[in-house]
Amino acid sequence: MKNTLINYQPSSEQEVLLPIAADGSISVWFADRELRFASQEAPHETTIAYQGEESIPKAKVITFLENNKTVVVLSPNPREAFDAFARQMTWVEAAGGVVENEQGEVVMIRRNVRWDLPKGHREEGETFAECAAREAEEETGVAVKEVARLLTTTLHSYNLYGRWELKHTAWYAMRAHRGELRPQGEEGIVAAEWVSRESLEERLKSTFPTIKAVFAAFNK
Numbered sequence: 001m002k003n004t005l006i007n008y009q010p011s012s013e014q015e016v017l018l019p020i021a022a023d024g025s026i027s028v029w030f031a032d033r034e035l036r037f038a039s040q041e042a043p044h045e046t047t048i049a050y051q052g053e054e055s056i057p058k059a060k061v062i063t064f065l066e067n068n069k070t071v072v073v074l075s076p077n078p079r080e081a082f083d084a085f086a087r088q089m090t091w092v093e094a095a096g097g098v099v100e101n102e103q104g105e106v107v108m109i110r111r112n113v114r115w116d117l118p119k120g121h122r123e124e125g126e127t128f129a130e131c132a133a134r135e136a137e138e139e140t141g142v143a144v145k146e147v148a149r150l151l152t153t154t155l156h157s158y159n160l161y162g163r164w165e166l167k168h169t170a171w172y173a174m175r176a177h178r179g180e181l182r183p184q185g186e187e188g189i190v191a192a193e194w195v196s197r198e199s200l201e202e203r204l205k206s207t208f209p210t211i212k213a214v215f216a217a218f219n220k
Contacts, residue, residue, distance in 0.1 A: 016128050016170045018082075019153045026082045028166065029156040029210050034070045035061060037078040037085070050075035053084040058164060061085065089157060089166035093122040095131035097151065097172035098218045099142050105194040107140050107176075108203055109183060112190070115203045117211055119169055120187075128170040136174060140192040141182030148173040151217040154210040171214045 020026055025038035041047050046068040048056055056073055064071045075081035096119020099107040108115050120135035122128060133144040151171045158165060183192040195203055204212055 015150060016153060018168065019155060020079070024078050026078055027155065028082075028085075029154070029208065030062075030065050030158070031156075032069070032209060033065045034209070035065060035073070035085075035157075036070065037073045037075065037082040039074070039076055039078055041072055041074055045070050045072050047072045047074050050081040050084070053087065056081065056085055058085070058088040062164075086166055089164050092165045092167040093128070094119050094135075094167050094169040095122055095128040095172065096120065096135050096169060097132045097147075097174050098214065099136050099140070099144060099174045099176050101176055101178040101194065103178060103196075105178065105196050106200070107136065107142055107181065108193055108195045109139060109189050110191040110193075111188050113206060115207045115211070117171070117214060118192075119171075129172060132170065132172045133174060136176075139184045139187060139189055141180065142176045142192075143179060144174050144176050146175040148175060151214055154213060156208075156210055169210075171217070173218060 018026060023038070023040070025036055028035045046064060048061070048064065048071065050056060050073050061071065073081050073085070096117050098117060107118065109118055110116065118136040118139040120131065120139065122131040126134070129147045133147050136142055136144050149172065151173055153171065154169050156167055156169070158167070178194060181192040181194065183189040200215070204215060
């Protein structure tokens with residue numbers, strides 16, 4: 001779907017697109033809660049009818065999400081409704097991914113009680129792929145040897161010191177030799193570990209829906 005309102009993608013990486021589903025819906029995650037922009041409602045889900053940007057003020061939407069696991073913004077044009085909501089947030093671009101070694105182990109990090117993947121903000125002039133490798137190295141100490149395929153992209157939102165940010169993250173498969181990992185403590189990372197495929201399922205029980213989506217794409 002052509003973007004006519006906001007230029008999200010740099011011209012050099014047109015493959016890094018918004019995560020638009022086959023039915024045209026777009027999901028933004030607030031930790032474990034989903035804000036979905038869609039043209040069709042599902043049974044038992046809380047809905048907001050889109051009638052212009054004034055119908056979905058940020059404060060109203062966030063209040064709905066505090067009391068509902070899923071909130072659907074209904075619109076004949078989900079992309080238009082999404083753009084109207086995105087204009088109320090601070091747009092952030094980021095990249096990260098799954099770093100795998102020769103033994104099939106992957107790098108996971110932990111902030112507080114959640115297992116996560118290394119990722120971070122894209123710097124000016126940096127491609128998404130370059131950002132993914134740099135952030136993996138900075139956050140875990142791993143030496144990335146190759147950035148392979150783009151796995152997926154995700155959208156999630158959070159409140160940072162009173163400012164709501166909407167983050168578009170590109171996730172890549174990366175390869176590295178096995179080595180000692182060093183969690184980046186100043187970023188709040190308390191652990192960085194090589195995780196075997198046998199142990200992965202247990203780790204994914206305490207992670208975010210976006211990370212589960214990344215591993216689903218990685219395992220295809």
